[in-house]
Structures are given as C-alpha cells and as structure tokens.
Amino acid sequence: MNFKNGAIPAIVNISLPEGKLTDIRAADLLRLLEISRQLAIITDLQKLLTTIEHTALKIFACERATVFVFDHETNELYSYVTSRSEKIRFSAKQGIAGDCFHNNHIIKVSDAYKDPRFNPAVDDETKFKTQSILACPLTTHDQTPIGVLQVLNKYSGEFNQWDEILLRTLSAQCGVALERQFLLEQFVEKQRLQHDINIARKIQQHLLPKQSPAVEGFDIAAWNQPAEETGGDFFDYQPLIDGRLMLTIADVTGHGIGPALVAAQCHALQRAVFSLLPEIQQVATLVNRLLSEDIPDDRFVTVFFALLSPRDQELVFTSAGHGPILLFQAKNNQIQKLPTHGPPIGILPTIIYEGRDRVLFRRGDMLITFTDGFFEWVNSEGKPFGIERICKIVKHYSTLPAAEIIQQIYRELLAYTQGVSQSDDLTALIIKKN
Known part of the structure; x- marks a missing residue:
C-alpha cells in the first residue's frame, strides 16, 4: 500500500508536513x-x-x-x-x-x-x-x-x-x-453478579416456608417481599417435638446481598437453638451471642421469637428489638401494642434477654407483627404509611382469613405510596385464633 502526497486513510486523521512520506x-x-x-x-x-x-x-x-x-x-x-x-x-x-x-x-x-x-x-x-x-x-x-x-x-x-x-x-x-x-x-461483571444474585434469591426463597402450618384452632399466615433481588427479612415456622410451634420474623439492617447472607445465618442459628433450649429467652440470648461473633459491626437483626402452644391456646414471645407487635382483641375490636424485651441481635454478644410476654388467645384474637418496610414506606409527599393506618385496616378486615388481611394491608400500602418505589423489605406475620 502506497501513501502519496500526504494522503492518509481517515482512521489516522492527522495533518502532515508538505512533501512525500518517507x-x-x-x-x-x-x-x-x-x-x-x-x-x-x-x-x-x-x-x-x-x-x-x-x-x-x-x-x-x-x-x-x-x-x-x-x-x-x-x-x-x-x-x-x-x-x-x-x-x-x-x-x-x-x-x-x-x-x-x-x-x-x-x-x-x-x-x-x-x-x-x-x-x-x-x-x-x-x-x-x-x-x-x-x-x-x-x-x-x-x-x-x-x-x-x-x-x-x-x-x-x-x-x-x-x-x-x-x-x-x-x-x-x-x-x-x-x-x-x-x-x-x-457488562460481563454485571451478568455474573446478576447470575449470583439469582442463585442467592433462589436459595433465600427456598429457606422461607412454602406454606403456612396447619395448627388446630389457629389461622397462621406470613408473607415476604424483598426490596431487591435478595433481602434481609425472613420468617420461619418449626414444629417442636413437644407439640409447640416455633415462629420467627426477623429484619436485618439494610437490604441486598449483605443482609441476605446475615439473614441466612440467623435463620440457621435460630432453628438449631430452638431445638436445644426450652426457654424463649435462652434462645434469644444464645442466638445473639453466636451471631454477634460473626456479623459485621454495622449489621444487626431485629427478631421476634415466639412459641405457640395450640393445647394451651397461648403464645410466649421475646422481642429482640423487633416491633411493632400488635394484639387485636376481638371482643372489643381494640388493638394493644406489646413491648419489646431488649436490643436487636448482633449488637453486643454479652446481652442476656430476660423478658418475655404471654398472650392467651380467645376466638377472633390476632397477633400481628411486621417489619418496618410497611409503616416507613412514604408517599409522594414524604409521609409514611404509619402504624395507625395498619391498625385501622386490621380492625376493618378482622373477620377475613389471616393471609387475606396481609394482602389487604399490602394493597392499601401500594395505593398510598403510588409512584414511590419500594425501598425496604416487607415481611408480615399474623397468628389468628379461629
């Protein structure tokens, strides 16, 4: 190929001195x-x-x-x-x-x-x-x-x-x-990360119970929707050999892969500890000690630990920083806010959880708890959905099955926050006495 009189292909795009190219x-x-x-x-x-x-x-x-x-x-x-x-x-x-x-x-x-x-x-x-x-x-x-x-x-x-x-x-x-x-x-990294996220999501969704437990005299429902592909919330049920049912709902700070990993670890720990210790406070204390050793300093977990006895028609619970916990009483159509018993899991390994509360169910009563994604989701004016709005919905639809009450709360939440995307994970648990 010859280049004469300074003629150069367009790809080079330069101006040369006069004369022939050497x-x-x-x-x-x-x-x-x-x-x-x-x-x-x-x-x-x-x-x-x-x-x-x-x-x-x-x-x-x-x-x-x-x-x-x-x-x-x-x-x-x-x-x-x-x-x-x-x-x-x-x-x-x-x-x-x-x-x-x-x-x-x-x-x-x-x-x-x-x-x-x-x-x-x-x-x-x-x-x-x-x-x-x-x-x-x-x-x-x-x-x-x-x-x-x-x-x-x-x-x-x-x-x-x-x-x-x-x-x-x-x-x-x-x-x-x-x-x-x-x-x-x-692009390749994004595709690889998306592949890993999809796997993590499948694993996490696999950890959640596929269906509500069949407990004589009770209607139990839980629901979860992460803000991203993976989330930091989870719920769990586990039948114990003495006939009681373990119930848990938890919320790890943040959302995404990091909190999802902590959630998976907490899920595994609480399952193992529930099978070893008889008292709900002991469960919270040991889970906290074990998890505190492993999770990063900027992470913690609010957890609602509960044991339901169908025979006694009562529920015993300890709340590690998790709330609100609402008790709907059918006889007077009122809702009582129940207390928490200590800080979230993972802050200090030496914390001992000593408090617990007991709920004796009567027909139509409900215990309702959910993660903060529900009541903190704001509308276009920056106003949160709020706990009181949830209480009104529960009272109005109290005769519906537990799963339908959760979905009604979610529908009204979507209507209230129309145009504002979900920014936190959503998880709810309702225990209703038939």
Whole structure:
C-alpha cells in the first residue's frame, strides 16, 4: 500500500508536513492501521495492554512503552511491568504521567531527571533509567481521560514532531479500545453478579416456608417481599417435638446481598437453638451471642421469637428489638401494642434477654407483627404509611382469613405510596385464633 502526497486513510486523521512520506513513515502508518484491526478484536484487558505496549515499542523504536490505567476508586494510575507482571501505582496527579493525565495534554521531555515533574521512584522500583519521555492521555469518545500511553528512551535520539503525531493517533485508537474493554468487563461483571444474585434469591426463597402450618384452632399466615433481588427479612415456622410451634420474623439492617447472607445465618442459628433450649429467652440470648461473633459491626437483626402452644391456646414471645407487635382483641375490636424485651441481635454478644410476654388467645384474637418496610414506606409527599393506618385496616378486615388481611394491608400500602418505589423489605406475620 502506497501513501502519496500526504494522503492518509481517515482512521489516522492527522495533518502532515508538505512533501512525500518517507518509507519509515509509511511503515508507521501501516502499523497504526494494523493495531486498529487488532484492537477491535481483543476482549482481554491484559492482552489489550500488552498489544498496545508492544506496538508502541515497534513504532517508536524505544526502550520501553507503558500504558497507565486510571483507577477511579483510588484516584491512582497503575500499570503492569509486562516483563515481570509487577503492578506500579501512584497518584493520578503525580509525575509526568500524572501531569499528562490530569491536564489532558501531550508531554515531551528530553531529560527526565532535569524535569521537576519527574518521579524517580518508578525508576528505583523497576531498576530502569529514564532519559527521554513522550506521554499522551488516553481518552474516551467524549475526551474524558482514562489513562496515559508513555514511551521512553528513543534509540535514535530525542522524540520529534512526527513521534508526537503518531502517539496522538495511536493514543486515540487505544483510548477508544480501552473504553470499549471497560464497558465489556462491566457488562460481563454485571451478568455474573446478576447470575449470583439469582442463585442467592433462589436459595433465600427456598429457606422461607412454602406454606403456612396447619395448627388446630389457629389461622397462621406470613408473607415476604424483598426490596431487591435478595433481602434481609425472613420468617420461619418449626414444629417442636413437644407439640409447640416455633415462629420467627426477623429484619436485618439494610437490604441486598449483605443482609441476605446475615439473614441466612440467623435463620440457621435460630432453628438449631430452638431445638436445644426450652426457654424463649435462652434462645434469644444464645442466638445473639453466636451471631454477634460473626456479623459485621454495622449489621444487626431485629427478631421476634415466639412459641405457640395450640393445647394451651397461648403464645410466649421475646422481642429482640423487633416491633411493632400488635394484639387485636376481638371482643372489643381494640388493638394493644406489646413491648419489646431488649436490643436487636448482633449488637453486643454479652446481652442476656430476660423478658418475655404471654398472650392467651380467645376466638377472633390476632397477633400481628411486621417489619418496618410497611409503616416507613412514604408517599409522594414524604409521609409514611404509619402504624395507625395498619391498625385501622386490621380492625376493618378482622373477620377475613389471616393471609387475606396481609394482602389487604399490602394493597392499601401500594395505593398510598403510588409512584414511590419500594425501598425496604416487607415481611408480615399474623397468628389468628379461629
């Protein structure tokens, strides 16, 4: 392929001095065209960086070529020393590469050690002697800098104007390729994360009871809807060998994968402990001690622990920071708010839960408890749904089955918060005496 009278393919997009191109310059342009083709098909970041560096070594006939990539999280530039797979890191405002990146302009230096911007620490670390430098920012399609391409120590002398033109052109191609690679990796990571989230959601949903327990004389229903694919709320039932039924509802701070993992751990612990200890306060105390050792400091769990005795028609419960707990009394159509007995699980391992309450059910009575996602969900005016509104719904629909009461609360919650997306997990539990 011959390039005459300065005619250059559009991909190069530069203006050259008058006169014929030399054979060397024609070879340089061919390399630029070839690297453009290669960059279009590479889908691995390390291979992309290596290809850019090897191409730059050939085009500029220099001792070293390095691609520095910007790390948004640390505000640093980093690069691998290809020959030894070592990573070099420094502030994005430090050194000549940092100046090039921060000010988004090309830099040419004839004697690095005489330039006050030069950072000799990289030479010390890599056992290399930098003499001359030519550095150009790598930018996205909208000229946002995302890295620097730097070539060092040209064999034939100083870097010249033609080298600057070549480096600008090469950097433009490499910047777009690097941007595409980042977008590709983000897409792949998002797909992988979504796959993991889907698995976590399936596992979490599998932990929730598939159906309400059949308990003579009682109508029991629970319901859960996470704010994201996975949530930090859960409920559970577990029949005990003495005929009683364990019931739990819990709310881990936050929502998403982190709280979901804590919820799964708490779920497993409370199941194991309920089968070992006879007293509800002992269950809360031991679950707290065990869970406090493992969960992060910024996490805690509000838990309602309960034991229902169908024979005695009574329920004993301990609330570890969980509320509200509402007792609907059918005889007078009134609702009583029951107390909590200690702080949430996971704050301090030494907490001993000593309090408990006993509820003796009569026909039509209900114990209702739910997580704060219900009453804290706000409408378009920023006003929360509130506990009192839930109490009114319970009173009005008290003759319905427990599951239908929960759904009625949810329907009215959606109507109230229309246009405002769910921001917290929703979980409810109703124990109703037939």
